[in-house]
Amino acid sequence: MIGKLLTMQQLADQLSVSQRHIRNLMKDGAIVGINVGTVGRPSWRFGQVDIEAFLQRRRMVRPAQKPLRSSSKGALSPMIEVIDFHQRYRDNLAAKAEVRAKAKVKTEADQARRHSKRRSAKPDAP
Incomplete structure (x- = not known):
């Protein structure tokens, strides 16, 4: 029925x-x-x-929750990473400025070397 x-x-x-x-x-x-x-x-x-x-x-039986560990010996500390975006930005700017400064020094050295080669290649006029 x-x-x-x-x-x-x-x-x-x-x-x-x-x-x-x-x-x-x-x-x-x-x-x-x-x-x-x-x-x-x-x-x-x-x-x-x-x-x-x-x-x-x-029907679903909810599994029993495990009790939280209260002792410091067995307690797991949460892994939290604090990110300072402003500091990361400043570090990034400083790194870029350092790369630019190295490139500028290299360029100036190359230009000085070329200039010295030109002077040495030109014969002195009488």
Whole structure:
């Protein structure tokens, strides 16, 4: 025997969900419904036995939580990294300035070397 049949709205109210959620559960095969309407205009009903079977499959026992360690010996300290973005930005600017300064010194040395080669290559005019 099927027992008392619930409409989709009654089932949605009983489970505190929307009718759309009930339809999605039906499409997924999680809950069984009975179409008492036509194919073009279904009118769904749900038996108490099917509802109980659905709830039993969905029942989940929450695992017991492990107690937090209170002793300092076994306690794990959380790993927290504090990032100072302003300092990181200043360090980045300083590194770029250092690279530019080295490049400038190298360029000046190259220019001085070329200049000295030009002077040595030119014969002195009489």
